[in-house]
Amino acid sequence: MPKPGQLVLLVSPRGKRYLRMFEEGGALHTGDGILDYAKVAEAGFGGLARTHLGKAFRVVRPTLYDLVKGVKRQTQIIYPKEIGYILLKLGIGPGRRIIEAGSGSGSLTVAMSWYAGETGRIYTYERRPEFFKLCRANLTRCGVGDNVEQFNHDIADGFLQTGADALFLDVREPWLYLDQAAAAVAPGAALGFLLPTVNQVSDLLAGLEKGPFTDIEVLEIFLRRYKPVPDRLRPEDRMVAHTGFLIFCREQQPLPPEPAPAPEGPSDGDEVENDDIGPCDAEE
Ligand SMILES: C[S@@+](CC[C@H](N)C(=O)[O-])C[C@H]1O[C@@H](n2cnc3c(N)ncnc32)[C@H](O)[C@@H]1O
Numbered sequence: 001m002p003k004p005g006q007l008v009l010l011v012s013p014r015g016k017r018y019l020r021m022f023e024e025g026g027a028l029h030t031g032d033g034i035l036d037y038a039k040v041a042e043a044g045f046g047g048l049a050r051t052h053l054g055k056a057f058r059v060v061r062p063t064l065y066d067l068v069k070g071v072k073r074q075t076q077i078i079y080p081k082e083i084g085y086i087l088l089k090l091g092i093g094p095g096r097r098i099i100e101a102g103s104g105s106g107s108l109t110v111a112m113s114w115y116a117g118e119t120g121r122i123y124t125y126e127r128r129p130e131f132f133k134l135c136r137a138n139l140t141r142c143g144v145g146d147n148v149e150q151f152n153h154d155i156a157d158g159f160l161q162t163g164a165d166a167l168f169l170d171v172r173e174p175w176l177y178l179d180q181a182a183a184a185v186a187p188g189a190a191l192g193f194l195l196p197t198v199n200q201v202s203d204l205l206a207g208l209e210k211g212p213f214t215d216i217e218v219l220e221i222f223l224r225r226y227k228p229v230p231d232r233l234r235p236e237d238r239m240v241a242h243t244g245f246l247i248f249c250r251e252q253q254p255l256p257p258e259p260a261p262a263p264e265g266p267s268d269g270d271e272v273e274n275d276d277i278g279p280c281d282a283e284e
Contacts, residue, residue: 001044002059007067007143008040009060010049019062019070021141032057064114067142068107074134075104078170078194079243081223083111089248090166090190094119099167099184101125101155101177106135108170113144120147123161127154159184168192172200175207182212185251193247201245213249220245 002008002022010018012032020028026037033051043049045061062070065080078086086108092098092115103109103126112122126132132152139145151160155169155177163186169177174193181191191213195201201218208216221243225236 001041005143007062008045009062009066010035010040011058011060013055013057017066017070019066019141021143028057064111067110067114067144071105071107071110071138071142072134073105073107075102075131076196077105077107079107081221082194082243082246083108085221085246086168086192086194087111087115090168090192092116092120092166096165097121097123097161097163099123099125099159099161099164099181101159101169102127102131102171103135103150104131104170106138108168109135109148110139110142110144113139113146113148114142116147118147122148123151123159123164124148125151125153125155125159127152155180164189166190166192168194170194173203175204178207178210178213182251187251189251191249191251194244195247196242196244198245201247204247208247208249212251212253214252214254216247216249218245218247 004023006022008020008022010020010028012018012030018028018030022037022040024037028035030051032055033053035049035051035057039049040059043059045059047059048056049059050056068080068083071077090098092112094117096116098112098116098120100109100112100122101124103124109122109124116122124135126135129152132150136145136150139148153160155171158180161184164184165186166189167181167185168191169181170193171177174195185191193204195204205216205218224239227234227236
């Protein structure tokens with residue numbers, strides 16, 4: 001049964017989703033009628049609660065996906081399909097110290113806060129006061145954020161932490177802040193970036209090439225939904241074709257160039273060159 005202060009997702013008969021903080025004596029006013037929270041409590045998670053017009057709403061315990069989708073947006077946000085991969089690549093989890101900029105609406109911040117838990121720490125930077133406030137409002141609304149420290153600060157002036165385990169930049173011109181980013185993270189830390197256009201990716205790559213960054217990776221994630229009809233299973237007619245490009249790297253000097261090979265001596269004729277032995281052949 002939902003408890004006061006707990007988030008609950010109420011889904012209307014037509015699939016409209018309302019993410020609300022449960023409170024005793026409260027009610028949800030909708031086009032399908034008024035839904036008393038006493039009825040929601042009675043139904044419990046997984047149950048059905050009816051409005052005063054008799055319309056049945058599903059009472060659902062929201063997952064992190066629902067929370068991120070429910071973030072109030074005033075900026076472009078990062079979507080769940082990218083967030084999942086970012087969390088894995090940056091190793092977000094308990095005990096980790098992560099830096100992020102800009103906070104924007106806070107959709108990535110919500111997910112990082114959730115995964116970092118009580119022992120992790122998220123430092124999020126935002127230069128515009130209205131988005132700084134919006135990020136906190138969304139963290140509170142999603143029931144997370146105790147482990148998030150916010151800075152209303154332009155990252156051009158540097159980050160206030162050093163030795164962070166990972167850093168993510170979702171700003172328009174991240175190549176301008178690579179020195180600041182490198183100074184803020186621990187040696188070998190993972191860094192990530194999200195950019196909407198290939199021109200921006202080129203500018204970022206040109207900046208990363210100057211170092212100290214290695215393991216540079218550029219990728220895009222596609223999500224194609226299917227119509228869940230057993231005997232006519234097929235993709236949806238429309239899909240979101242583009243959200244953004246993801247770029248990842250590590251703060252580390254690339255390997256120095258290999259020394260030039262020594263000039264070859266006279267060959268023994270039957271000698272097998274190492275290059276001819278693949279990894280499987282070598283095992284056999
Ligand atoms: C696309 S939004 C970030 C969205 C956020 N990742 C989310 O998922 O909701 C980009 C944000 O970066 C902020 N920003 C841009 N340049 C900045 C800088 N130099 N320092 C701090 N914040 C900056 C902008 O004000 C904007 O709010």
